[in-house]
Every structure is written in structure tokens, then in C-alpha cells.
Amino acid sequence: MAHKTKCLEREAQKTKTLETALEKKMQEPSFRAEYEALEPKFAVMQAIIDTRKNSGLTQKQLSEKTGLDQGDISKIERRS
Numbered sequence: 001m002a003h004k005t006k007c008l009e010r011e012a013q014k015t016k017t018l019e020t021a022l023e024k025k026m027q028e029p030s031f032r033a034e035y036e037a038l039e040p041k042f043a044v045m046q047a048i049i050d051t052r053k054n055s056g057l058t059q060k061q062l063s064e065k066t067g068l069d070q071g072d073i074s075k076i077e078r079r080s
Contacts, residue, residue: 045076045079048073048076048077049076049077052073059073059077
């Protein structure tokens with residue numbers, strides 16, 4: 001259990017570090033503008049992920065229903 005706690009603490013620290021770095025970068029006008037321009041894209045990606053999971057579909061099943069390649073669905077979900 002102690003190992004699990006340490007892992008969670010490390011993950012929490014990484015998240016805090018990422019949040020701090022993002023806060024600093026958001027102070028740069030060009031970075032903020034680009035970040036905000038991407039928000040609609042990320043909102044659509046998250047909606048796809050949420051809908052698939054709430055429907056109980058696997059990526060493969062969604063691929064078969066939509067005609068999209070399963071690899072493309074995976075890329076969307078990884079936000080790459």
C-alpha cells in the first residue's frame with residue numbers, strides 16, 4: 001500500500017508541475033491565443049471519447065459503426 005501511495009503522490013506532483021507550467025505559459029499572449037483556438041477541437045475530441053465510453057463501445061466497435069479506422073479513433077483519443 002505504501003508503494004501505491006508514493007506512486008499517487010508522484011503523479012499528483014507531476015500534475016501540479018504541469019498546471020504551474022501551463023499557468024506560466026498562459027501569460028504569453030501568443031501561447032494563450034493558440035491554446036484557446038484549440039479548445040473547440042479538444043471539446044469535440046472529449047465528446048467523442050465520452051460518448052463512446054458511455055455507449056459501452058470499444059474503439060473497434062465504433063470503427064465498424066462509423067467507417068473510421070480504429071487507429072484514427074485511437075489517435076483522436078490520445079489527442080495526437
